[in-house]
Amino acid sequence: MATSRSPEIRKDAVHNRWVIFSPARARRPSDFKSKTDAASDANPHTACPFCAGHEHECAPEIFRFPPESTLDWKVRVIQNLYPALSRDLDPPDVQCGGAQLAVAGFGFHDVVIESPAHPIHLNHLSPPQIADVLLAYKKRIDQLRGFDSIKYVQVFKNHGATAGASMSHSHSQILALPIIPPAASARIQSMKEHFEQTGECAICQVKQQDLLIHESNHFKSIVPFAATFPFEIWIIPRRHSSHFHDLDREMADDLGGVLKLMLVKMCVQLQNPPYNMMVHSAPLGAESTQLPFSHWFIQIVPQLTVVGGFELGTGCYINPVLPEDAAKVLREVSVQD
Ligand code: AMP
Ligand code: ZN
Ligand code: ZN
Numbered sequence: 001m002a003t004s005r006s007p008e009i010r011k012d013a014v015h016n017r018w019v020i021f022s023p024a025r026a027r028r029p030s031d032f033k034s035k036t037d038a039a040s041d042a043n044p045h046t047a048c049p050f051c052a053g054h055e056h057e058c059a060p061e062i063f064r065f066p067p068e069s070t071l072d073w074k075v076r077v078i079q080n081l082y083p084a085l086s087r088d089l090d091p092p093d094v095q096c097g098g099a100q101l102a103v104a105g106f107g108f109h110d111v112v113i114e115s116p117a118h119p120i121h122l123n124h125l126s127p128p129q130i131a132d133v134l135l136a137y138k139k140r141i142d143q144l145r146g147f148d149s150i151k152y153v154q155v156f157k158n159h160g161a162t163a164g165a166s167m168s169h170s171h172s173q174i175l176a177l178p179i180i181p182p183a184a185s186a187r188i189q190s191m192k193e194h195f196e197q198t199g200e201c202a203i204c205q206v207k208q209q210d211l212l213i214h215e216s217n218h219f220k221s222i223v224p225f226a227a228t229f230p231f232e233i234w235i236i237p238r239r240h241s242s243h244f245h246d247l248d249r250e251m252a253d254d255l256g257g258v259l260k261l262m263l264v265k266m267c268v269q270l271q272n273p274p275y276n277m278m279v280h281s282a283p284l285g286a287e288s289t290q291l292p293f294s295h296w297f298i299q300i301v302p303q304l305t306v307v308g309g310f311e312l313g314t315g316c317y318i319n320p321v322l323p324e325d326a327a328k329v330l331r332e333v334s335v336q337d
Contacts, residue, residue, distance in 0.1 A: 012226035013202045015183075016190030019226045019317050026320030029329050032230060034273030034304060038160025050169035052116035062110060062140065065132050074129060075136045076113040077174075083109035084175060091149030092178055108144060108176040112136055113169065121159070121170045123263035131256035134247060137174065137279065141245045144176040145284050152177045152184055152283045155244070160274025163303045172277070180283045188282065188294055195293030203295035204240050210324040213331050214261060218254045221262050223323040223330065230305060230321035231270060231330065233262050235298040242291035244281040259298070261335065266302055269333045273302040 005023045012019055026032075049057035052071050059079040066074065079087075085107030092103035114122055114133045122130065137155050144150050157172035158164035180188075194202040206222060213221040213233065221235050235258055237251070247255070266273065278301075282294040311317050 010226035012224065012228070013194050014191060014224070015187055015228075016193070017226075017228075017315060019228055019319055021322055022318050022320055023322055023325075025318070026230075029230075029321045029325040030269075032269075032304060032321065033271045034302065036160065036162055036274060037272045038163070038274040046118050046168075048118060048167060048169050050111075050113045050167060050171060051118050059111075062143075063136075065136060071116075073116055075115075075132050077136055077140050078111050078113065080109040080111050080173070083107075085109050085177070091147070103178070106149065106178050108150070108174070110140060110174045110176075112140070112172045112174060114172065115170045118169050122157070123260060123267055125260070127257035127260055128253060129256070130259050131249075131252040133172070134252045134255055134259075135249070137172075138245050138247050138252070140174050141281075144174075145245070147176070149178050150176045150284060152180045153281070154181065154184075155279040155281075157275075157277040159276070160303065163274035163276050165274070184280070184283060187280065191293045191295070201240055201293055201295050203236050203297060206236070208324075211327050213265070213327050214258065216254050216258050218251045219258045221258060223327040225323055227319055227321075227323045227326065228317045229301050230319055231266065231302050231326045233266065233300040233330070235259065235262060235300070236295065237297070240292070240295055242282040242286075242288045242294040242296060244279050244296045246288060246296075255298075262300060262330075264335045265330050265333050266300065268335055269329060270302050270304065273304060275300060275302045277301075 007020060007022045007024070009018050009020050047054060052073065055061070059081040062077045062079065064073045064076045085105045087108050089104045089106040091106045112133065115125060122133070125133070141153050144153050154175045154177070155172060191202050198205070206220070206225070208225065211222045211225060213223065218238055219235050220238055221233060223232060224234050235255070266275065278299045279296070280299060281296040282291050
């Protein structure tokens with residue numbers, strides 16, 4: 001373990017990849033700030049298709065919370081107007097083939113509008129309101145699980161233009177795929193190998209106190225031992241669970257508070273950075289009892305660095321901030337209620 005400022009190469013057991021920690025390349029961890037303020041475009045007078053009253057400018061709605069609400073809705077799940085995959089195609093029969101295998105782009109691409117009001121971002125919502133967003137993810141995943149041809153569901157959020165967002169109104173997306181994407185299959189394979197070698201789930205095994213940011217009834221928030229990115233945060237269920245859709249109301253309420261706390265801490269410490277949030281769950285189809293090695297978690301990545309030629313060429317990332325330093329800074333940053 002690195003005690004000095006000399007570089008160290010750490011193995012990420014969840015993703016089976018190496019990360020180079022190079023503290024000499026960094027400013028002090030406490031000096032990290034985002035160059036762009038991702039909340040700066042939230043003009044309270046701006047309106048967009050995701051605002052309440054503009055529902056007719058959106059692609060069709062799938063459901064809303066509360067179900068019978070009108071203009072007073074809290075969360076809406078809608079079809080994406082420009083979907084990456086089409087729900088109207090026949091599900092493909094995906095089999096291994098030659099070097100140029102191609103199948104029809106069947107799948108579902110939905111948008112979750114997290115708030116009816118344009119300037120309100122996810123970190124501004126109350127914990128029960130964030131819990132509603134999380135339960136909207138769960139409800140939509142439960143619907144998508146009904147399609148045999150859907151193998152994996154990716155929930156993700158882009159916040160701020162440099163994190164890939166094209167809409168500033170608070171939203172996340174759900175993409176349901178007829179294949180298991182490479183990052184998910186590599187993660188599952190890596191966690192399986194770890195389990196076979198050690199008899200333990202790689203995420204249940206995380207016990208290092210110096211990586212801990214916060215603990216609640218059901219969740220631990222940490223900076224992972226081999227974090228790929230500076231100030232990356234993982235929120236992990238304390239009890240082993242393979243699928244995000246196993247979340248119940250009590251856990252969602254707890255997670256709503258934890259997610260808010262992590263987003264607010266990140267915004268205070270790093271000056272409203274653009275960020276991505278991803279829910280990493282197990283592929284559909286297998287029951288939780290069959291997956292003692294696969295543990296779902298939420299990953300939050302503030303966009304503070306750019307991916308360059310070294311990363312693209314090697315798949316190996318250089319992180320200038322040691323995870324235990326980032327965890328200490330995030331643990332200690334105080335937020336007002
Ligand atoms: P992002 O690009 O990450 O900000 O995600 C916004 C998503 O909303 C994009 O994938 C757009 O295709 C989608 N989108 C934009 N306008 C609409 C609309 N009026 N109705 C439904 N989806 C939309
Ligand atoms: Zn809006
Ligand atoms: Zn576990």
